[in-house]
Amino acid sequence: MIGILSEMLSYPFLVRALGAGLLVALCASLLGVSLVLKRFSMIGDGLSHVGFGALAIAAAANIAPLYLAIPVCIAASFLLLRMSESTRIKGDAAIAILSAGSLAIGVMVVSMTTGMNTDVYNYMFGSILSLSREDAILSAVLCGAVLVLFVLFYPRLFAVTFDESFARATGIPTRAYNAALATLSSVTVVLGMRLMGALLISSLVIFPVLTAMRVGKRYITVTILSAVVAVVGFILGMIISYVYEAPSGASIVCVNIALFLIFATVGGILNARKKN
Template identity: 45%
Template sequence: MTITEILSYGFIQRALVAGSLIAVLCAVLGVFLVLRRLSLIGDGLAHVTFGSVAIALFLRINPAVVTLAAIPLVLLSSFGILKLTDKARIYGDAAIGIVSSLGIACGVLLASVAGGFNIDLFSYLFGNILAIGTGDLLLALVLFAIVLLAVFFFYYDLVAITFDEELARSSGIHTKTINTVLVLLTALTVVLAMKLVGIMLISALLILPAVTALQVAASFRVTILVAAMLAVGSVVLGIFGSFILNLPTGASIVVVNFAVFMLVFSVNKLRQAR
């Protein structure tokens, strides 16, 4: 089967467009999160997303709007992480762990009450990008625009708190507001990404393109650009590879990302050895 024939399928076209949009968001936010050592927030919010999806399925919400229904709960949980860090004097990783464990526990309890894990819940756990519909694509486009516009307007503030939060605060930047913006944007991206790679693999999409780009880029802007390009390339290769070889798409995308990271890392090591 040729590439042209593969591209003739509507579900492949939707998967490529939605996957590319989500990949760019994960890459851009991933750079900020990795440099701030908050990369595991994606994993924590992914677990919360699992609980949110379990609630939606338990309440018999239309599967077509499960993603939309999960957004408020995930946004609320991301805000809870910030409040725990700020008010309860808990370190960020501990706050993430608390909210993460609560989210996964609620999901498991609801799945148990509902009679066990069903096919719908498993599709959210491990991703099913080839099943993305027109509604999911429109949601991805809207949230893509919201997240990128927010990053554009708060870019310099985000850069400031990424490298030195104390200096940013003393310079008059409202660091609490910017931290809230970053976490809320991450929450939106995590909800979107669950259809791409699944809840269990979201953190890889946030981390791998960013750490790969940091290996080769010379400036912050270039790092973001390279991370976005690597993420989109990995999604495209993962989708084509999974379709041709009949493999799980989400896992294929993550493996491609890891392969690119290892390639870049190995090349850097060889250069240093010389």
């Protein structure tokens, strides 16, 4: 396996994809802890579909894709947050409408302009070849921001995630934290889409934390374990994708499914033992 990995690292474009992808996977898993526990998992999924629509329009209008997709996704994330907080609109149904709507608009734009070409296929299912130098730099900046948020604001982030009303009542600006989470998640989703594809990116957000929760009992353990699972899952997935010439996104998701099953089994055994 070390041999395959060093062979992969001899291609400069793969080094860039591995580096950028690893950072995005790490960000997604950390943000995922908060998003999943705050019951916002669907937002990640909704954002990826909005991202697809934005990318399709950017391609048709000949705008640099990131410059359109990132602002549109950030705007959409604020809208989705508002929807899930509001008691009037049914949040989950609203997200479903926004997802399907964006996907449909994206497909319409594509079919009326360039037609269903490889670019579109790549946005749907991901390709490591589509990662540009710009993407790599942005991934590093994003990762820095996420790590700063999670290290320096860890106790506050915990409070906002665990119980927002209590956090607000004790003077924590919960709206600002939600806005930061939404913004960082949007950038993560847009960057991750290039690698994982619109249809699979939300798995980077959701899988690692769910896997970590099978075993972890404390918040700090779940957070760290989630990051470790994401990194391991990403590297294994990329190796499988390289060896079997499979799409990178699907390979990573498959490894994550395997990791989830392993952790669920281990967690089940540990729990059963404790009860006896």
